[in-house]
Structure formats: C-alpha cells, structure tokens
Amino acid sequence: MSVLVTGGAGYIGSHMVLELVKAGERVVVLDDLSTGFAQAVPREAVLVRGDAADQALVSSLIDEYDVDAIAHFAAKIVVPESVVDPLGYYLANTGKTRSLIEAGVRAGVRHVIFSSTAAVYGDVTANPVSEDMAPAPVSPYGRSKLVSEWMLADAAVAHDLRHVILRYFNVAGADPEGRIGQSTPRATHLIKVACQTALGQRPVLEVFGTDYPTPDGSCVRDFIQVSDLARAHVAALAHLRAGGGCLTLNCGYGKGFSVLEVVAAVRRVSGIDFPVKLSPRRAGDPAAIVADASRIRALLDWQPCYDDLDVIVSQALAWERRLAQQSAA
Numbered sequence: 001m002s003v004l005v006t007g008g009a010g011y012i013g014s015h016m017v018l019e020l021v022k023a024g025e026r027v028v029v030l031d032d033l034s035t036g037f038a039q040a041v042p043r044e045a046v047l048v049r050g051d052a053a054d055q056a057l058v059s060s061l062i063d064e065y066d067v068d069a070i071a072h073f074a075a076k077i078v079v080p081e082s083v084v085d086p087l088g089y090y091l092a093n094t095g096k097t098r099s100l101i102e103a104g105v106r107a108g109v110r111h112v113i114f115s116s117t118a119a120v121y122g123d124v125t126a127n128p129v130s131e132d133m134a135p136a137p138v139s140p141y142g143r144s145k146l147v148s149e150w151m152l153a154d155a156a157v158a159h160d161l162r163h164v165i166l167r168y169f170n171v172a173g174a175d176p177e178g179r180i181g182q183s184t185p186r187a188t189h190l191i192k193v194a195c196q197t198a199l200g201q202r203p204v205l206e207v208f209g210t211d212y213p214t215p216d217g218s219c220v221r222d223f224i225q226v227s228d229l230a231r232a233h234v235a236a237l238a239h240l241r242a243g244g245g246c247l248t249l250n251c252g253y254g255k256g257f258s259v260l261e262v263v264a265a266v267r268r269v270s271g272i273d274f275p276v277k278l279s280p281r282r283a284g285d286p287a288a289i290v291a292d293a294s295r296i297r298a299l300l301d302w303q304p305c306y307d308d309l310d311v312i313v314s315q316a317l318a319w320e321r322r323l324a325q326q327s328a329a
C-alpha cells in the first residue's frame with residue numbers, strides 16, 4: 001500500500017512526506033512544482049510532476065502504487081490573491097479537489113486527508129474556536145476550502161470513502177533536523193518575514209495594526225509547528241486505516257500570541273534588534289483566532305513536541321540561515 005501526497009513538494013506536504021517515510025510508508029508525491037521544490041522530497045519517496053486534477057494520471061498512480069489513501073495538500077494559498085482572482089482559486093482549490101476525489105473514488109481509494117484552514121471560520125468574535133462553530137469564511141480562499149470540505153462530506157455519504165479534514169491554524173517553524181523548511185519566495189507569513197528581517201534580508205518588519213481589541217493592540221494567532229502538524233496527518237491516517245469515522249479537526253495548540261509577542265520572540269531568539277514599523281491594519285485580518293484544540297487530542301493519537309514559540313522561531317531562523325547559505329553558494 002502507498003499514500004498519494006498531492007502538494008508533497010510544498011512547505012507542509014514535504015514535512016508530512018518525511019514523517020510518512022520515517023513511519024515506513026511507501027509514498028508517491030504528485031506535485032506540479034508551481035510553488036514546491038523537487039529537492040524538498042526525500043529520495044525514499046517517488047516524485048511525479050503533474051496536476052492533481054489530471055484524472056488519468058491520478059488513476060494510473062493509484063493502480064501502479066496500490067494507493068489506499070490520499071493526503072491532499074495541493075492548493076493556492078494566498079488570501080489577498082484569492083480576492084483578485086476568485087475564479088482561479090475556486091478552480092485550483094475546489095474544482096481540482098473535485099476531480100481528484102472523483103478519480104480516487106473511481107479507483108477505489110477509501111481514505112482522504114484534506115488540508116483545510118482556520119480561514120473557514122472567518123471573523124470570529126469569541127475564542128477559542130471549536131469545530132462546532134458555524135463556518136463563515138470572509139475570503140474566496142476560505143470559501144474555496146469550505147466548499148471542498150462540503151464536497152468531501154457529501155462524497156463520503158454516497159461512496160465508500162472516509163476522510164479527515166484538518167483545519168490548520170498558523171503553521172510555522174521547520175524540520176528540527178534542518179532538512180526542509182518554508183522556501184516559498186515572497187512569503188507573507190509573519191514568523192518567516194520576521195526571521196528574514198532579523199537576518200537583514202528585508203529592511204523592516206511591518207506590524208499591520210496596533211489598534212485591535214487585543215491586549216497589546218496587535219492581532220493574535222495560534223502558531224502550530226509544521227512537524228507536529230505533519231504528525232497529526234500520520235495519526236489521521238492511522239485513524240482511517242483502523243476503520244475510524246470521518247472527522248473535522250482543528251490543528252493548533254490552543255494558545256494565542258500577538259504579533260508584537262512574535263516580534264519580541266524573534267528578537268530574543270536571534271539576539272538581533274531588527275527594525276519594526278507600526279503600520280495600518282492589513283485588509284481581511286481577523287483580530288484574534290485561537291483554536292479549541294481539545295478534539296484532536298481526544299480523538300487522534302497525537303501529542304505535540306514543539307509547543308513552544310521560541311523553539312518554533314529558532315527552527316524558522318535556522319532554516320532562513322540555511323536558505324541564505326544555499327543561495328550564496
């Protein structure tokens with residue numbers, strides 16, 4: 001049996017591939033390398049360059065590698081881009097997910113793990129947020145993911161298919177052994193941008209908004225370390241293979257850190273007092289979003305190992321240093 005990982009050359013998918021390989025799984029990565037990197041895929045996994053919506057290709061991979069489970073990471077992920085290109089996002093995230101699931105169902109795949117997002121909750125007014133809260137996404141990106149969630153749920157009723165939907169909160173950090181990390185060019189993620197600023201690769205870190213109704217006025221987020229998140233997928237796979245039912249689970253630690261607290265952590269860990277500019281709010285940012293993370297701990301055999309902001313920041317910094325060395329070489 002093998003696991004088909006779409007988007008397995010990307011930031012989060014590549015960390016799951018490492019965890020799967022470590023667990024002795026056979027892994028086939030299907031990635032079009034639009035934002036991913038071939039070198040992020042370990043030698044032990046098969047990398048096929050192609051589109052997750054290419055049904056003929058997906059069917060042939062399922063047959064050739066005896067795939068019993070699909071982990072679907074492939075997507076477009078930039079929220080503001082989704083506002084200017086909603087149809088592109090619905091195609092990439094919803095239309096292509098439909099094609100992939102259909103190919104999987106036809107070929108007899110019974111397990112799907114789907115990368116969803118805290119963005120499905122929208123502008124929450126109370127924290128922490130549990131999975132029972134009615135989703136109300138405010139961006140085409142969030143809506144494109146929510147429609148995919150619904151599609152999976154409907155397909156699970158009609159077909160012999162079970163799924164785990166994982167709603168990631170803010171993903172950060174890197175492989176603790178330094179093999180992989182977030183390589184996305186022009187990334188907008190706070191911890192990555194702050195580390196790049198500390199290392200002098202960006203002139204200044206802008207803090208978007210200091211007048212939010214939060215303790216220090218900046219936004220609050222729940223940061224989950226990427227290898228912990230990857231292991232949640234491995235636990236979800238074990239749940240499905242053991243005959244477990246469909247689940248929708250938040251992936252966070254249940255702890256909020258403000259943007260200014262993250263800045264302080266990056267300064268503390270790096271020892272560098274990099275420049276920060278207090279700027280106006282960024283459109284579309286909810287003031288605070290923190291996971292109620294009790295369900296995943298109750299229902300999956302999953303224990304986080306890196307639930308510590310300074311550890312996450314030190315991994316992200318180490319990865320940025322490595323990327324800088326690679327590009328200088």
Ligand SMILES: NC(=O)c1ccc[n+]([C@@H]2O[C@H](COP(=O)([O-])OP(=O)(O)OC[C@H]3O[C@@H](n4cnc5c(N)ncnc54)[C@H](O)[C@@H]3O)[C@@H](O)[C@H]2O)c1
Nearest residue numbers: 007009010011012031032033034035036051052074075171
């Ligand atoms: N990064 C976050 O903080 C975050 C938060 C919530 C949810 N997510 C979700 O996690 C998943 C992975 O995100 P990431 O941060 O690793 O992004 P990423 O851009 O690093 O990875 C996406 C991967 O999918 C590939 N891809 C895109 N479209 C494809 C297609 N049609 N066919 C084949 N491959 C394709 C890309 O080349 C890339 O390797 C996405 O579904 C995203 O929506 C990410």
Ligand SMILES: O=c1ccn([C@@H]2O[C@H](COP(=O)(O)OP(=O)(O)O[C@H]3O[C@H](CO)[C@@H](O)[C@H](O)[C@H]3O)[C@@H](O)[C@H]2O)c(=O)[nH]1
Nearest residue numbers: 117118119169170188189190193206207208219259282285
């Ligand atoms: O240079 C920066 C970058 C970010 N921020 C702030 O930091 C917070 C976090 O921003 P970011 O790291 O861009 O993450 P989010 O906008 O919270 O979105 C992430 O987390 C969501 C789930 O919570 C996912 O859906 C998205 O794909 C993922 O990018 C926000 O308040 C931003 O305004 C800054 O102040 N300065």
